[in-house]
Amino acid sequence: MIGVDSRAAARESSGAGREAGLAAPLADLVAREPLFVAPGTTVADVALAMREGQHSCAMVTSRPDGIVTNGDLARVVAERRPPDTPVEQVMSGPVRTLPAAAPLIRALLLMLDVGIEHVPVVRDGRIVGVVTDVDVIRQQSASPLLVADRIRRAGAGGTDDPALADLSADLARVAAALLADGVDGLRIATVVAGLRDALTIRMIELAERELGRPPVPYAWLALGSQGRMEQLLRSDQDTALAFADRADEAGAYFAALAERVTEGLAAAGVPRCPGGFMATSWCRRLDVWQRTFRGWLDEPHARSLLDAQVFLDLRRVTGDLDVDVLDRALARGRDRPGIQLALAQTARRFAPRTRRFRLVRADRLAPAELKLRGTVPIVLLGRLYGLAAGSAERTTAGRLHAAASANLISGDAAETLLDAYAVLLSARLRAELDGEPAPLSTPQRRELQIALRTVRTALQASALTHPGPG
Template sequence: MNQIQQRVSSFIKGFPPFDLLPSEALSAVAKSADVYYCQNGDVLFREGQSPLPYFFVTRKGSVRIASNDLLIDMCDEGDVFGVRALLANDTYLADAIAEENTILYKIPLNTFKKILAEYPAVANYFASGFASGKSLPQTPFRMLSAAPAPTNFMSGMQVIEGRREVLACVADTTIKSAATMMSERGVGSIVVLNAQGFPIGIITDKDFRKKIATGINDIHQSVSAIMSSPVICVAGGGTQTDYLIDMLTKRVHHLCVTENGTQESKVVGMITEHDLLLLQGTNPAVILREMDRENDYSRLKELRRNASSLFRQHINQNLPVSATCRIATAINDRLIGRVVEKVVKELGSPPCPFAWLALGSLGREEQILLTDQDHALVFSQGDHQTYFLQLATMVSDQLESMGFPRDPADVSAENPKWCMSLEQWKSQFSKWMTTPEPSAILHCNIFFDFRKVYGDSFLTDSLREHIFHTQSDKALFTALLAKEAVETPAPLSFFRNLVVERTGENKDQFDLKLRVLLPLVDCARVLAITQGVAATQTIKRYEMLKQHFPERKSLFDSAMEATAYAIGLKAKSGFTNSDNGRFIAPEALSKLDRQMLRNIFETISEMQQMLKLSFQTDTLR
């Protein structure tokens, strides 16, 4: 390459999608590129014009992309534009005009067609609408990375089909016959099937030890006398981590793989804990298992610290955010549960049933970082607040020692306002929804995301049922909740500058929580409440809402992907800066992050517009 070509290669390799290419492919692009100089006001192409045989990369300066005087984008250093028309073999959808004296690289389509064919990640980049111009509608927000993740972290994401021959029998088979079959096959379990071939029970070596060796049952009885039922069933094709988490959260060692993942279909395989642990020696499941066995607070703290290291590596390697959230939720829930169990043992038996409620990001199953404690407590009846306040204080002390700071706003179970009986909680929610003052709307946004982490599910189920029943005839309340959700409109693009904080300790930083995550979370919450969707996780809410609004499937898909990307970006920022990840310095954002956020802003704008129309929020004062 000559000196100019070397400069082109050196420049473009720092920006997506060229950063996904190996050196030889970069050289091919650089050799084919032309350097183009244009002055302020020069027109590069017009809306409706047939595509040129090349697209543009901005080297220096800026180019205005607009349609009918509506600004769509401002392309500056590293931005790619003019691609959509070439790939779609269609006319341009906007004008491209130099905003100042600008240097551009023109990349011939013929050269780049070869690149698209040989490097799928680059093709995905363009197909996803990341290149500037007029974005493709509802484009997915893929996490693109040129570097593969190390094997030891990817192995937990290995897909397990679980399809293999399964030893099975019918319900009237004798225990002796089943034991003989297991011994001959050298396996540790046998599945019991009904007449349709559907699983109705399972017998393992453990059942023989507990029920036969002890003399509780006789070997001439039928297997139905000792089988465990119902069988925990899954669909094949999940990851190793998915299945290990299933086993630990459901406290089983075998998962029955069926055709559709339920007990109402035929068995196609079996997944055992032993099989999975043979595939990988270290796994989040090991942390969960150790937490189950551990009784020392300091050791629990160490295990949570190990989990943080694992989450950091998952995020840095761009592993699926949804999987990382699921693992983090399982570990955080288990940690809190173990702490509550230990404190209960120290205090003595509780005077009545209770439930520990997670709020905020943990309530939504989105807490990857060690962020503020947000929790509440509900107990079944009576005047037992004193006991539970003491329990909450002791639990909060331990969680704080393990790295979870207390909430500065005192949203905590150790606050008497948020440690109440079931009837008191029902009364409180009714009051908020019946007289929806600004403080009531604020509290609803906090407490509607509650999720039981430990304790009696009946209490939380009853409370949620009460909320859904009460809000059903409170049109003003839901409209005000929607109005709050659209109060912070997202900027439609970064253009040249981010919308940053103007004052305070976070001056000149971008508020990722306020500008991105909260609008996505708030919109999902409003729709979930009005449609009776019990899920608290934002992504799950959007997934379930597609059933209620099938015409909005594309928008909700984008909202799901936007939420996952924003959670991952916040976690990455938090791990990098050893903080909660909320504020990001603009210069720390890569070009890809900016392009992703630009698309996310469009999704947020569409979600908020949907709420404005559905709830007529512009009529509220």
């Protein structure tokens, strides 16, 4: 059991949705106009205007718009640049904006994904305010931004720093708070994955500090649920490492890097993968990876790829090595109907179970059952339709939307399946937090039954396009 009581987090929303917390529109948090400065304004004048107006940033009226923050001005000082430096030389741009009607959760996800602290808010094509990380934190009892900041600051003791040890309790508090705020399981899974990315990057930085500079460019790869940005609290490590082709002797360095990072993640509460899909076992030169992928795809029945299908979710987390060649290799699955058929048949083997009169079982399902009979077949269908559409998307939502755009499934079918996915992830998360299957209220039971029936219907539909046993 993860040590957070989530009974309050699991309560039902009233239906209309609360206009508070992370559901609040960004417009509600915009208290005043932002500070605007011209591109040629000196950094000294910008700093003075920000201090006098108590602004933590200023919008630069360049084309496209830019932004300068307190952090940018601090770097100007650290780099000993002259005070008459035009602000356009130190600003960031183009800015990432959100509409005023967007919920605060979108700003939170953007901050975690891009690593920014300010999100300009747009109404009628004009920037009307800025939402900051402080605004987000004030709306939450446990903020993922605070956890991300703790991760960035930790490391005085290397990968074994006690400050990084067992972050699972922090993540559980964040997840429980998000559930209580009405955030669905799919969005919470994105937050958890974002924090795991931040933790991984910090572990890699600390490991490189211990081992020295990498001898050749490399890429740390996320697989499975981490690659899809769909992790829950008990999700384990699914990782790999690719390094440049030039030097076999680099293998010893990257093997040591993989071991330090994997051990550090485990100490921080991210379990090792029981199936061995971790960088400690999957650390190879890029050309070896290419041959491995070609072997999987060219095998007549693609059994090897099915055994290692977490690689279909491959995503680079950090590193300078370009791994687009691996994406292109995986895209060849579009021309391999045998692979698609095998994925469809595998998905149908995980169909939700039924009782008498074909009613889907939905009472007190354990997390393992919710995963195997609920979220797993949706993930498999996402992989199937993503391959069939030739999509480079890694998230389940992106793959299903790509399939709808390619007319492989209807837009309504994609949205209904994604709604079911969010419900099932929420149910899994509640069970993880409680440590056991919790009694379901009547609305929760009904919602879960609808989600599981949706999964069965989608699996039955896959038999029309990809027939066969399973």
